[in-house]
Amino acid sequence: MTKIITISNHKGGVGKTTSAINIGAGLNKLGKKVLLIDLDPQANLSQNLGITDSNRTIYGALRGLHGLEPTSIKPGFDLIPSTLDLSGAEIELSGEAGREFILKELLEPIKKKYDFILIDSPPSLGLLTINAFTASDEIFIPLQAEFLALQGLTKLVEVINKIKKRLNPSLKIGGVFITQYDSRKVLNRDVVEAIKNHFPKEILSTSIRDNIALAKAQTQGLDIFRYNQKSQGANDYLSLSKEILKIKNFKKPK
Numbered sequence: 001m002t003k004i005i006t007i008s009n010h011k012g013g014v015g016k017t018t019s020a021i022n023i024g025a026g027l028n029k030l031g032k033k034v035l036l037i038d039l040d041p042q043a044n045l046s047q048n049l050g051i052t053d054s055n056r057t058i059y060g061a062l063r064g065l066h067g068l069e070p071t072s073i074k075p076g077f078d079l080i081p082s083t084l085d086l087s088g089a090e091i092e093l094s095g096e097a098g099r100e101f102i103l104k105e106l107l108e109p110i111k112k113k114y115d116f117i118l119i120d121s122p123p124s125l126g127l128l129t130i131n132a133f134t135a136s137d138e139i140f141i142p143l144q145a146e147f148l149a150l151q152g153l154t155k156l157v158e159v160i161n162k163i164k165k166r167l168n169p170s171l172k173i174g175g176v177f178i179t180q181y182d183s184r185k186v187l188n189r190d191v192v193e194a195i196k197n198h199f200p201k202e203i204l205s206t207s208i209r210d211n212i213a214l215a216k217a218q219t220q221g222l223d224i225f226r227y228n229q230k231s232q233g234a235n236d237y238l239s240l241s242k243e244i245l246k247i248k249n250f251k252k253p254k
């Protein structure tokens with residue numbers, strides 16, 4: 001069965017886009033068919049994979065101009081790209097009936113082709129994020145291991161609970177994981193303890209270390225496995241992908 005996951009945290013710069021790309025690439029490396037959806041008007045995910053000139057974007061699909069027509073990155077690894085015009089979508093769609101369900105409906109005819117659909121979300125909790133949550137089975141939350149990492153999260157959990165109650169009863173937090181971790185910093189270690197106390201059940205055992213290769217890969221339009229298989233970043237995202245796969249298998253009904 002297809003698992004639809006949104007990577008979400010309304011704080012910017014916490015590693016959502018980097019995680020969507022590299023968990024996607026990691027799951028693909030483990031033999032899974034993966035579709036990435038760039039649902040951020042900043043289109044960082046699309047740019048970071050070198051896709052900047054598509055005329056089959058998430059914006060066109062949400063506006064009803066065409067269906068979801070994925071662009072292939074490599075075998076079993078596809079993308080629905082974004083563009084800046086997506087920034088107008090929240091207002092343009094705000095008067096539509098069932099506006100929270102547009103993405104869910106668009107995914108219906110193509111989702112069976114994939115094992116995982118990963119949605120990268122914008123740093124806000126508006127209609128685009130609500131569409132992502134309504135379409136998803138699980139939300140994964142990346143947290144930067146820095147001071148104030150937990151600030152504002154109550155709001156995110158509140159929104160998740162509202163969507164669960166009103167629009168998507170089976171939605172759950174699939175996991176919380178730490179990014180940009182530097183074991184040499186005492187503060188980092190303290191923050192990790194605070195995060196573990198706050199999310200004792202949801203915290204994943206893999207943390208993503210601070211690793212320059214992850215940023216460099218993006219400037220070349222590559223995921224970390226094609227950029228440098230041997231980097232810490234590749235190692236960390238592969239273990240995170242394995243962990244996510246285990247959660248999936250664990251929860252699969254018999």
Ligand SMILES: Nc1ncnc2c1ncn2[C@@H]1O[C@H](COP(=O)(O)OP(=O)(O)O)[C@@H](O)[C@H]1O
Binds near residue numbers: 012014019181214218
């Ligand atoms: N583990 C990491 N190590 C080093 N740099 C990282 C790491 N994760 C993300 N970055 C860099 O930090 C910046 C913000 O990451 P990004 O994934 O774009 O965050 P978000 O999508 O939450 O705004 C980017 O420049 C990215 O290359």
Ligand SMILES: [Mg+2]
Binds near residue numbers: 016017044045121
């Ligand atoms: Mg981003």
